[in-house]
Amino acid sequence: MIGLKVPKGWLVLAPGSITIDINSPFFSFGTVPGTITYPFGLPMEDNLAALNFPHVRAEQGDVVADEPCELYIDGQLRWVGALVYLDCDAPRGLFAYNFVADAADLQSRIEGITLGTLDLGRLPLSLVHNDPEYALPPLRNADFYGDKDPGFCGIVNYHRFGAYELVPVVGKRSTVVPFVRLVPLLRRVLGAVGYALSGDWLAEPEVQALVVYSDRSVEQADGTLPADFAVNRHVPDIGVAELLLALQKMFGLGYSFHPVRREMAIRSLRDVIGDQAYLNRTGGPAHSTAVLQRGFVLKMALESNDDLNKTLDTGWATLRVGAGQQEVSTEAGTLHVVRERDPADFGTREWLVPAVAAKGASPAFELGDDSRCGLRLLFDRGLQPDSEGYLYPLATWGAEDFAGNTVGTSTLRWDGADGLYATWHRAWLDFLDRATTREATMEFRVADLLSLDPARKEMVDRRKYLWEKVSLTLSTTGRNLEQAQFTYRYVRL
Numbered sequence: 001m002i003g004l005k006v007p008k009g010w011l012v013l014a015p016g017s018i019t020i021d022i023n024s025p026f027f028s029f030g031t032v033p034g035t036i037t038y039p040f041g042l043p044m045e046d047n048l049a050a051l052n053f054p055h056v057r058a059e060q061g062d063v064v065a066d067e068p069c070e071l072y073i074d075g076q077l078r079w080v081g082a083l084v085y086l087d088c089d090a091p092r093g094l095f096a097y098n099f100v101a102d103a104a105d106l107q108s109r110i111e112g113i114t115l116g117t118l119d120l121g122r123l124p125l126s127l128v129h130n131d132p133e134y135a136l137p138p139l140r141n142a143d144f145y146g147d148k149d150p151g152f153c154g155i156v157n158y159h160r161f162g163a164y165e166l167v168p169v170v171g172k173r174s175t176v177v178p179f180v181r182l183v184p185l186l187r188r189v190l191g192a193v194g195y196a197l198s199g200d201w202l203a204e205p206e207v208q209a210l211v212v213y214s215d216r217s218v219e220q221a222d223g224t225l226p227a228d229f230a231v232n233r234h235v236p237d238i239g240v241a242e243l244l245l246a247l248q249k250m251f252g253l254g255y256s257f258h259p260v261r262r263e264m265a266i267r268s269l270r271d272v273i274g275d276q277a278y279l280n281r282t283g284g285p286a287h288s289t290a291v292l293q294r295g296f297v298l299k300m301a302l303e304s305n306d307d308l309n310k311t312l313d314t315g316w317a318t319l320r321v322g323a324g325q326q327e328v329s330t331e332a333g334t335l336h337v338v339r340e341r342d343p344a345d346f347g348t349r350e351w352l353v354p355a356v357a358a359k360g361a362s363p364a365f366e367l368g369d370d371s372r373c374g375l376r377l378l379f380d381r382g383l384q385p386d387s388e389g390y391l392y393p394l395a396t397w398g399a400e401d402f403a404g405n406t407v408g409t410s411t412l413r414w415d416g417a418d419g420l421y422a423t424w425h426r427a428w429l430d431f432l433d434r435a436t437t438r439e440a441t442m443e444f445r446v447a448d449l450l451s452l453d454p455a456r457k458e459m460v461d462r463r464k465y466l467w468e469k470v471s472l473t474l475s476t477t478g479r480n481l482e483q484a485q486f487t488y489r490y491v492r493l
Contacts, residue, residue: 007068012047018099153344283460303333354378378396431492
């Protein structure tokens with residue numbers, strides 16, 4: 001039997017059943033599917049107070065906020081999620097709702113919310129290269145101020161002889177632009193919408209090294225530096241959903257959810273397909289389909305306002321895999337990195353630095369204070385030597401320093417043995433290219449539901465599968481759960 005509990009107490013359910021689709025979050029590139037019921041009715045008279053008169057609020061033109069809700073099965077808590085109000089059928093005396101959980105619950109919380117509108121806290125400004133929350137890597141952008149500040153040296157976060165220099169040349173100056181570290185940023189973003197974050201992917205050394213490009217200086221209107229800065233002023237002005245989907249497609253990720261805590265785990269799909277563990281499941285006759293997938297085209301986004309895209313190669317932003325039938329396009333990307341002579345140094349110093357040619361943002365010089373950049377990632381490779389042997393903070397898409405020494409294990413370009421495709425995507429995309437579909441009714445009880453895991457393979461008729469969707473019908477009056485409809489994808493290992 002099913003039960004629904006909201007903050008004001010238990011709801012009275014109409015006799016009948018509620019059908020639930022549990023969608024694996026791993027099989028869609030453009031969305032993160034979650035758990036959602038088909039619309040169901042709740043008796044108006046019995047639930048008016050508990051649901052706070054939703055029809056009255058709707059008739060007044062108010063947005064009816066989703067109602068936090070716990071869903072119980074046979075007295076056991078199975079999901080923490082929300083009730084979404086749909087409409088009121090007064091002649092029948094029923095409110096229409098559906099219940100959402102997992103990714104569907106998160107989506108209801110982040111719809112329309114951008115990073116810039118979230119309170120992501122403030123950080124003290126310190127001119128060090130290794131702050132745990134942000135990096136200050138030198139970046140060449142001679143166009144940052146345009147013609148607003150002829151005294152700009154052409155480098156943000158200028159660093160030389162082992163230290164940051166705000167005035168590297170007489171009559172010339174640099175400015176400070178923090179690049180927020182990706183993992184702490186993700187924790188702040190999810191925390192701001194009520195979710196905790198976990199998962200082995202977050203602890204990967206190369207993931208820990210990722211920083212987010214910003215085109216906005218921390219300086220104040222008079223050009224002086226503040227004591228601290230707001231994190232949400234140094235992130236791309238994109239939606240929370242856009243951020244998660246962009247990272248999903250760039251790194252081959254899956255987002256799974258704890259059933260009774262608002263906690264999202266980030267998993268590498270490479271590791272999901274490589275895990276050999278499984279459980280046995282028994283069912284009836286199945287309907288199978290042929291493999292329809294034939295290859296992929298992987299695309300990442302380029303910085304739209306960067307004039308360097310007109311003169312430097314951008315072929316690295318696209319990779320064709322196999323027949324290239326399906327496009328996987330991410331709004332994330334990286335920047336150009338150049339080997340060049342330091343434009344603010346009197347000597348012969350050369351270095352490797354990320355570079356753009358685009359207008360920046362600053363409250364000083366009437367430049368305009370709004371960020372224009374997209375989600376561009378770089379690796380913070382720590383202090384590395386320039387051509388003179390002096391150490392400076394290197395940010396790059398690659399795994400080598402100026403001299404060609406290895407300083408990382410992967411790159412932020414698709415191709416190559418250390419590229420995004422080989423490192424993160426190949427195993428999962430190979431699986432999708434051969435994954436036939438099987439639909440069958442399987443034996444399934446409440447204990448199975450409580451332990452259901454989209455990352456765990458299931459052995460059915462001596463073959464391994466990952467489930468893509470589980471559909472089940474739950475009684476509101478007392479009938480026990482005995483079976484469910486599974487949609488599987490065959491894992492050929």
